[in-house]
Each structure stands twice: as structure tokens, then as C-alpha cells.
Amino acid sequence: xxxxxxxxxxxxxxxxxxxxxxxxxxxxxxxxxxxxxxxxxxxxxxxxxxxxxxxxxxxxxxxxxxxxxxxxxxxxxxxxxxxxxxxxxxxxxxxxxxxxxxxxxxxxxxxxxxxxxxxxxxxxxxxxxxxxxxxxxxxxxxxxxxxxxxxxxxxxxxxxxxxxxxxxxxxxxxxxxxxxxxxxxxxxxxxxxxxxxxxxxxxxxxxxxxxxxxxxxxxxxxxxxxxxxxxxxxxxxxxxxxxxxxxxxxxxxxxxxxxxxxxxxxxxxxxxxxxxxxxxxxxxxxxxxxxxxxxxxxxxxxxxxxxxxxxxxxxxxxxxxxxxxxxxxxxxxxxxxxxxxxxxxxxxxxxxxxxxxxxxxxxxxxxxxxxxxxxxxxxxxxxxxxxxxxxxxxxxxxxxxxxxxxxxxxxxxxxxxxxxxxxxxxxxxxxxxxxxxxxxxxxxx
Amino acid sequence: xxxxxxxxxxxxxxxxxxxxxxxxxxxxxxxxxxxxxxxxxxxxxxxxxxxxxxxxxxxxxxxxxxxxxxxxxxxxxxxxxxxxxxxxxxxxxxxxxxxxxxxxxxxxxxxxxxxxxxxxxxxxxxxxxxxxxxxxxxxxxxxxxxxxxxxxxxxxxxxxxxxxxxxxxxxxxxxxxxxxxxxxxxxxxxxxxxxxxxxxxxxxxxxxxxxxxxxxxxxxxxxxxxxxxxxxxxxxxxxxxxxxxxxxxxxxxxxxxxxxxxxxxxxxxxxxxxxxxxxxxxxxxxxxxxxxxxxxxxxxxxxxxxxxxxxxxxxxxxxxxxxxxxxxxxxxxxxxxxxxxxxxxxxxxxxxxxxxxxxxxxxxxxxxxxxxxxxxxxxxxxxxxxxxxxxxxxxxxxxxxxxxxxxxxxxxxxxxxxxxxxxxxxxxxxxxxxxxxxxxxxxxx
Numbered sequence: 001x002x003x004x005x006x007x008x009x010x011x012x013x014x015x016x017x018x019x020x021x022x023x024x025x026x027x028x029x030x031x032x033x034x035x036x037x038x039x040x041x042x043x044x045x046x047x048x049x050x051x052x053x054x055x056x057x058x059x060x061x062x063x064x065x066x067x068x069x070x071x072x073x074x075x076x077x078x079x080x081x082x083x084x085x086x087x088x089x090x091x092x093x094x095x096x097x098x099x100x101x102x103x104x105x106x107x108x109x110x111x112x113x114x115x116x117x118x119x120x121x122x123x124x125x126x127x128x129x130x131x132x133x134x135x136x137x138x139x140x141x142x143x144x145x146x147x148x149x150x151x152x153x154x155x156x157x158x159x160x161x162x163x164x165x166x167x168x169x170x171x172x173x174x175x176x177x178x179x180x181x182x183x184x185x186x187x188x189x190x191x192x193x194x195x196x197x198x199x200x201x202x203x204x205x206x207x208x209x210x211x212x213x214x215x216x217x218x219x220x221x222x223x224x225x226x227x228x229x230x231x232x233x234x235x236x237x238x239x240x241x242x243x244x245x246x247x248x249x250x251x252x253x254x255x256x257x258x259x260x261x262x263x264x265x266x267x268x269x270x271x272x273x274x275x276x277x278x279x280x281x282x283x284x285x286x287x288x289x290x291x292x293x294x295x296x297x298x299x300x301x302x303x304x305x306x307x308x309x310x311x312x313x314x315x316x317x318x319x320x321x322x323x324x325x326x327x328x329x330x331x332x333x334x335x336x337x338x339x340x341x342x343x344x345x346x347x348x349x350x351x352x353x354x355x356x357x358x359x360x361x362x363x364x365x366x367x368x369x370x371x372x373x374x375x376x377x378x379x380x381x382x383x384x385x386x387x388x389x390x391x392x393x394x395x396x397x398x399x400x401x402x403x404x405x406x407x408x409x410x411x412x413x414x415x416x417x418x419x420x421x422x423x424x425x426x427x428x429x430x431x432x433x434x435x436x437x438x439x440x441x442x443x444x445x
Numbered sequence: 446x447x448x449x450x451x452x453x454x455x456x457x458x459x460x461x462x463x464x465x466x467x468x469x470x471x472x473x474x475x476x477x478x479x480x481x482x483x484x485x486x487x488x489x490x491x492x493x494x495x496x497x498x499x500x501x502x503x504x505x506x507x508x509x510x511x512x513x514x515x516x517x518x519x520x521x522x523x524x525x526x527x528x529x530x531x532x533x534x535x536x537x538x539x540x541x542x543x544x545x546x547x548x549x550x551x552x553x554x555x556x557x558x559x560x561x562x563x564x565x566x567x568x569x570x571x572x573x574x575x576x577x578x579x580x581x582x583x584x585x586x587x588x589x590x591x592x593x594x595x596x597x598x599x600x601x602x603x604x605x606x607x608x609x610x611x612x613x614x615x616x617x618x619x620x621x622x623x624x625x626x627x628x629x630x631x632x633x634x635x636x637x638x639x640x641x642x643x644x645x646x647x648x649x650x651x652x653x654x655x656x657x658x659x660x661x662x663x664x665x666x667x668x669x670x671x672x673x674x675x676x677x678x679x680x681x682x683x684x685x686x687x688x689x690x691x692x693x694x695x696x697x698x699x700x701x702x703x704x705x706x707x708x709x710x711x712x713x714x715x716x717x718x719x720x721x722x723x724x725x726x727x728x729x730x731x732x733x734x735x736x737x738x739x740x741x742x743x744x745x746x747x748x749x750x751x752x753x754x755x756x757x758x759x760x761x762x763x764x765x766x767x768x769x770x771x772x773x774x775x776x777x778x779x780x781x782x783x784x785x786x787x788x789x790x791x792x793x794x795x796x797x798x799x800x801x802x803x804x805x806x807x808x809x810x811x812x813x814x815x816x817x818x819x820x821x822x823x824x825x826x827x828x829x830x831x832x833x834x835x836x837x838x839x840x841x842x843x844x845x846x847x848x849x850x851x852x853x854x855x856x857x858x859x860x861x862x863x864x865x866x867x868x869x870x871x872x873x874x875x876x877x878x879x880x881x882x883x884x885x886x887x888x889x890x
Binding site: 149150151152153154155157158181182183184187188261262263264265266269308310312313314315316317318319320321322324325328329332340341342343344345346347348349350369370371372373374375376377381382383401404408 | 594595596597598599600602603626627628629632633706707708709710711714753755757758759760761762763764765766767769770773777785786787788789790791792793794795814815816817818819820821822826827828846849853
């Protein structure tokens with residue numbers, strides 16, 4: 001690699017004068033403060049007046065260079081973090097068996113110290129070695145199924161993932177853990193919730209918001225919690241396990257159909273929306289938070305239903321929305337449209353003609369709300385009534401992302417419109433909360 | 446209206462046998478419970494086995510009809526709610542002047558007792574009469590600008606709304622209140638935040654989640670709080686005032702660029718995202734919650750900048766997303782695309798080719814996150830770096846909805862690409878929070 005990669009101009013010259021290179025442990029004295037840390041490389045996108053230092057805390061800090069004022073000192077060459085080779089698989093008598101399937105993402109990634117960037121790199125067995133506690137909880141076998149960023153996962157990957165889980169289950173494991181990038185973790189969790197019916201054991205998706213070589217990483221605890229749940233928890237559903245707070249203490253397991261990434265970067269980014277988390281992991285213990293769940297039963301026969309129809313679109317309505325976009329989808333041979341409407345489940349009248357056309361051409365159009373929290377309720381205002389009359393189906397309190405996955409899944413199960421509508425209105429995997437007719441609308445809001 | 450509108454079959458016959466019609470105050474005895482309330486009409490969409498009763502609490506309850514078991518009794522004809530005619534405008538010496546502009550929505554609506562549905566009907570002066578406290582706070586003039594559901598408002602209505610506010614301000618009022626449907630209230634608030642520059646007085650958008658004739662309505666308090674703030678609060682910004690909790694006590698005023706409807710039906714549906722509310726109204730008092738705001742100054746000259754380019758789309762990325770949709774937008778002559786990406790601001794590589802083409806054809810493409818909370822940060826992963834290199838602009842911690850409005854507004858101000866990019870990166874109306882370079886990324890997350 002080029003010396004002082006990414007540094008330019010006066011700053012580069014000043015660093016060179018002190019014999020400093022990227023990777024060195026340095027002291028920087030500027031504006032009365034002293035910073036100590038590893039000099040990180042910069043990218044060509046950034047200005048030439050800042051240097052980036054990785055502090056002992058693991059955080060990167062940007063420091064402005066003041067020519068003639070800032071003082072540099074090379075203390076020593078940086079100690080690069082080392083990853084131990086994985087230990088040979090240990091088969092302890094009596095321990096449950098858990099499979100870890102790796103699909104990529106931050107939990108399976110590390111910072112590349114020569115680019116300063118995060119790459120998906122660690123294999124599942126590396127993770128096993130990085131978190132030695134795992135060997136006390138279960139006998140683990142691990143497999144790298146994919147090694148891509150989760151934004152590049154498509155419904156085709158859901159098919160392969162469901163196949164992979166089904167295979168592990170057929171081998172008799174006590175539970176399956178899937179490490180997954182957090183970007184589309186919610187979508188995959190919903191997909192597996194529909195694809196893996198009659199699960200005998202838990203399937204736990206787990207990610208991390210900070211790469212595992214950072215002191216603030218949530219990867220280790222998330223993995224320990226996930227493996228513990230997979231090994232011994234009493235439920236047999238698809239869940240996502242992530243931190244509940246900024247503290248490295250508790251993990252909440254959210255149902256795969258009700259979970260959403262609600263923060264770009266915090267540890268507690270994942271939340272159950274219109275539902276409570278199913279399980280909590282705290283201090284080594286698994287606690288069921290809800291009483292109504294599918295129980296673990298090794299004798300139950302998994303039913304694998306992993307067909308997904310990709311010609312389904314998620315459309316977010318907004319002022320100025322161009323309804324011809326829906327006509328384009330119809331022209332492209334789309335089979336279904338999930339509307340992310342406003343409020344209780346509305347779109348402007350400007351959309352009505354295109355929705356009616358989509359209906360005539362046999363598409364299924366369903367309604368969710370961009371509010372995310374609360375329930376779609378289309379009998380309150382005239383707009384909703386009109387949309388219902390056209391045949392738009394209310395998705396109740398389902399997340400738009402889950403509704404997308406469910407519509408893809410439904411149209412992957414049947415070509416019969418009536419049957420598809422029936423499936424959509426059926427609560428397959430806790431994707432919506434049932435409403436009780438006797439409870440008043442007002443109180444439920 | 447037809448007798449027993451919407452009721453059919455055995456239930457209709459049983460009601461007829463007791464001489465009961467819609468609107469009557471009745472007793473229903475079934476399964477050991479007695480319900481008393483007004484019999485509401487039903488819609489043709491509903492089954493024939495339930496009747497709907499409006500209880501004294503104002504809530505509607507659905508009750509199943511059990512032939513041969515359920516006992517009906519007509520107690521009296523229902524008392525229909527009455528709306529007093531508005532009092533003549535009172536001009537009290539020394540009171541501030543506030544204009545109320547009505548655009549429709551629940552706050553300006555009432556239940557039609559013969560359809561059981563909610564219609565936008567009450568005029569602003571009706572509201573004045575329904576909430577007599579207003580006459581103690583300010584001398585109010587009111588105007589019905591629009592009377593449509595807010596999902597039917599378009600950027601063209603934002604232009605008219607900004608014109609309307611500017612006119613009132615030119616007449617020297619102390620503040621302007623806009624009553625607005627909640628569905629697209631956030632979008633309109635963002636639009637006015639950009640369109641009304643250098644405001645001399647506060648502009649308060651206000652809605653309600655329950656129509657004003659329901660006992661649980663939030664309309665009265667929201668209006669009182671809004672008028673109080675418009676009349677006398679020390680700030681001069683565009684804000685949205687809505688309940689903070691389920692209790693009818695406090696109102697929070699959120700900056701127009703940072704507010705979002707986050708629940709389909711609760712009173713506290715509106716939240717400041719990646720920001721704190723600016724103002725609180727509690728027990729008749731206005732309290733500023735932030736110290737950094739634009740102060741009221743009647744001598745400041747309003748600058749009206751209400752051009753919006755409608756050929757801007759908001760696209761939510763998801764697994765299975767069809768990137769050709771972006772090509773279609775380019776073909777349609779679109780000028781800008783707001784991506785609602787995943788996580789820190791990503792879309793799948795499948796989109797890269799179409800984004801590059803959009804760039805070549807002169808469109809502006811900006812990135813927000815479907816997480817909603819947190820900041821877009823495109824220098825952490827390779828995907829983000831690649832998108833930045835293509836020219837995609839990070840919208841920092843801006844809401845996707847606000848980014849849409851800002852891009853429409855920006856392209857309404859200039860045709861010059863460089864100037865547009867400059868405006869997008871400038872913090873015009875607190876639409877993003879500034880980031881301080883010295884704070885580490887990690888700690889800010």
C-alpha cells in the first residue's frame with residue numbers, strides 16, 4: 001500500500017517529516033489537547049485537512065491539522081489485532097447441537113486496517129473462536145452460506161437460506177442461528193417466518209451494529225444470546241435477537257414478522273412494532289415474555305414453503321406521487337403491489353384509476369401505513385371505504401416490509417386469486433395482531 | 446335515508462320487530478351483558494350478524510346478534526349533537542390577532558350521524574364556536590382555503606397555502622394557525638418550512654386524531670395550544686402542534702422539517718425524529734424547550750419562496766427491488782430521486798447502473814434511510830462509498846419525507862445543478878442536525 005494512503009498536501013508532508021505512516025501509534029498535540037492512537041488511512045473522498053486516529057476506546061476521531069501549530073510524534077508501530085485460528089470443534093457430552101449459518105454483514109465482518117473500512121470477512125468458525133463462551137453452551141457446526149452485504153440479498157437468497165435451515169433441521173440440530181447483515185435483516189426474518197412452517201426448533205437471526213473487533217461491539221453478546229436460545233429456549237419460531245438498550249447486558253428476541261430496524265446505527269436499532277418482544281436473554285438466562293407461542297417439539301415435521309414471487313413492489317405514497325408508476329408495474333407483468341399509504345391506510349384519489357386498472361388486470365393490491373405504528377383501518381374515512389370497494393386489502397397492523405414479503409410468499413404459493421386473498425387475510429406467522437370485535441375501536445387506538 | 450340502513454337478514458327483522466331504527470337510543474341484552482347507546486348505521490361492506498352501538502363514552506362498539514337470545518329495547522330517540530352557530534367575531538381591546546386557515550381534515554370534520562362516517566365539514570368559524578376559550582386568547586379571523594382530505598393535497602396546494610399564510614402575515618397578524626388533516630401534515634409542514642423564509646411570526650399547523658364531536662377528541666386542546674402559541678410565543682418558525690401523550694394535557698410543537706406521523710390513530714402520533722420538540726404548551730403556558738430558535742420579530746420581512754418541482758420521486762428500496770423503475774422515472778423527465786435506502790444509506794448493487802444513468806442524465810439523487818432514526822453515513826461500508834462516488838448526496842439525519850419536500854423545493858428554486866447541490870447541503874430550516882467533526886462517530890451513534 002502507498003505510504004500515508006489518502007493523505008495529501010501540507011498534512012502529508014508534516015507527517016512524513018516525523019516518519020509517521022498509517023498504522024503507527026502516534027501522539028498528536030493540537031489546540032491544547034493531546035490525542036494518542038493509531039493513524040488510520042483516509043479515502044480520496046475526504047478533505048486534506050483532517051487526520052483520523054483510532055483511539056484506545058476503539059472509536060475513530062477526526063482531528064483538524066493546523067499548519068505550524070499541530071505537533072506530531074510517532075510513539076510506536078501499531079499493534080494490529082490478531083484473530084486466533086479456530087479451535088477444532090469440541091464435542092462435549094450432552095451439550096445441545098446448534099448450527100450457525102453465516103450470510104455476511106457486520107457481525108461477520110472486521111475493519112480492514114489498511115483501508116479503514118469494514119468488510120465482510122470473518123467466517124462463522126472465526127466467530128466461534130472470537131467468542132469462546134460459545135463452546136460451553138453448545139456443540140456448534142458452522143457454514144458460510146453467503147458472504148455479501150445484506151442490501152444485496154434478494155428473494156432468491158431467502159429460498160437458499162430456507163433450504164439451508166431445513167437441511168440443518170433435518171440433521172437433528174437443537175436450533176439454528178443465522179448471522180446476517182442488519183440492513184435487510186427484518187425482511188429475511190419475515191421471509192423465513194413464512195417459508196419455515198411447523199418449525200420443530202428455534203431459528204434465530206442475529207446481526208451486529210458494530211464490527212466484532214471494536215470494543216463497543218455488540219456481536220459477542222448477540223451471538224451468545226442467540227446460541228443459548230437456539231440450544232435451549234422453549235419456543236420454535238423465527239426470531240431476531242438484538243440488544244435492547246445501549247448497554248451490553250440484555251437481548252430481546254423479536255418475532256420475525258414484527259421486527260424492524262428503526263435506527264441507522266444504535267445497538268438497540270431493532271424493535272418489535274405493534275407487538276412485544278417474544279423472549280429476553282439476560283445474564284445467561286432465557287425468559288419468555290409472551291405466553292402464546294409455538295413450543296419446541298423435535299418430533300414436529302418442518303414444512304418448507306420457500307417459493308417467493310418477485311414481481312411484487314412496495315410503493316410509498318406521498319404528495320406529488322405519480323400514479324402512472326403503478327401502470328408501469330402492471331405493464332411489466334407485476335402480480336402484486338403493497339401500498340405504504342398515509343394514516344389509517346389512504347392514498348390520494350389521483351391513484352384510484354391506476355388501482356382500478358391493476359385490479360382489472362388481476363393484481364393483488366394491499367394497504368399498509370407509512371406511520372408504521374398502529375393499525376390500518378379503512379372504514380373510517382371515505383377514501384378508505386372507496387379503496388376497500390375497489391378490492392384493496394387491509395393488512396391490519398402489519399409492517400409494510402412484512403406485507404411485501406407476505407405478498408411475495410403468498411403469490412409464490414398459489415396462482416388462484418381467491419386462495420391468495422384467503423392466505424393474505426389469514427394470520428400465518430403472527431404477522432398481524434388479531435382484533436377482537438367486542439373491543440371498541442376507540443379504546444384500541 | 447332507508448330504515449335500518451346497512452342492516453340485513455334476521456338482525457334487521459329483530460330490530461324492526463321492536464320498532465328500532467338507526468339513531469335510536471337502545472338497550473341490548475346479550476350473553477349476560479347490557480349495552481346502552483345509539484344504534485349506528487352499518488355499511489354494505491360489513492356482515493349481517495353485528496350491530497354497532499355508540500356508547501355514552503363516545504366509542505362505537507360492535508355487538509354480535511344471537512338469534513333467539515339477544516334482547517332489544519328502544520329506550521328513546523337519540524339526542525343528536527348540535528353545533529351552535531358561530532358568535533359574531535369579537536374584537537377585544539389589546540388581544541393579539543391570529544388567522545386560522547382551514548384546509549380540511551379531522552380537526553375540521555364531524556361524524557355524519559346518518560352515515561356513521563367522518564366528513565370534513567366544520568368551517569373554521571364553527572371551530573371558533575365549538576372552542577369558545579379561543580375568544581379569550583386572540584381576535585381570530587378564519588378562512589376555509591381547502592376542504593379536502595389531506596391525502597389529496599399536492600405540491601400545488603403547498604403553493605396556495607404558502608400564499609395564504611403570506612397574505613395573512615402581510616395584514617399584520619401576530620401568528621397563523623393552519624388546521625390540516627394529519628395524513629400528510631408532516632409533508633405540508635416541511636413544505637412551508639422551506640417556502641416561508643425569514644418568518645416574522647409563528648406559523649402553527651395543527652390537526653386532530655379524533656373528530657371534534659367525540660368525547661375523546663384532541664381537537665379543542667390542540668387548537669387552544671396552537672392559537673396561544675400563534676398569538677404570543679416568542680419563536681417565528683413553522684411547527685406542528687399535537688398531543689404529547691394519550692392525556693388531554695400537554696401539546697408539543699415539533700419543527701416542521703423534523704416531524705412525522707408515527708402512529709395511525711393515537712393522539713401522540715406526531716413525533717420529532719432525530720430532534721427534540723421546540724416548544725411545549727401545558728396548562729395555558731408556552732415553554733421553549735430549545736434555546737436556539739428564530740425569534741419573533743414583526744419587522745422582519747417574509748421571503749416567499751414557494752416554487753416546487755413535482756417531478757421528484759421518493760423510492761423505498763427493498764429486497765427484490767426493480768431498478769428499472771428508476772430508468773422509468775428518468776424516461777418520464779424526472780428531475781430528482783430521493784432514495785429511502787437501508788441502514789446507514791445503502792441500496793443493492795443491482796441499482797448502481799440505473800443510478801449512474803440518472804446521474805448522466807442530470808438528475809439529482811439523494812439518500813435517506815428507511816430506519817428513520819439515526820444518521821445516513823455513507824463512508825462506513827463499500828456500498829456507501831461507491832454511491833457517494835457516483836454522486837449520490839447524503840441527506841444526513843433528515844427524514845425521507847422532508848428530503849422529498851426539500852428536493853422538490855430546491856429544484857423549484859434553481860435549474861443549476863451546482864447551486865441545487867449547494868442548497869441541498871445547506872441547513873435551510875433545521876432539516877438536519879449539524880455534525881461536529883471533533884465528536885467521534887461512535888459516540889454520536
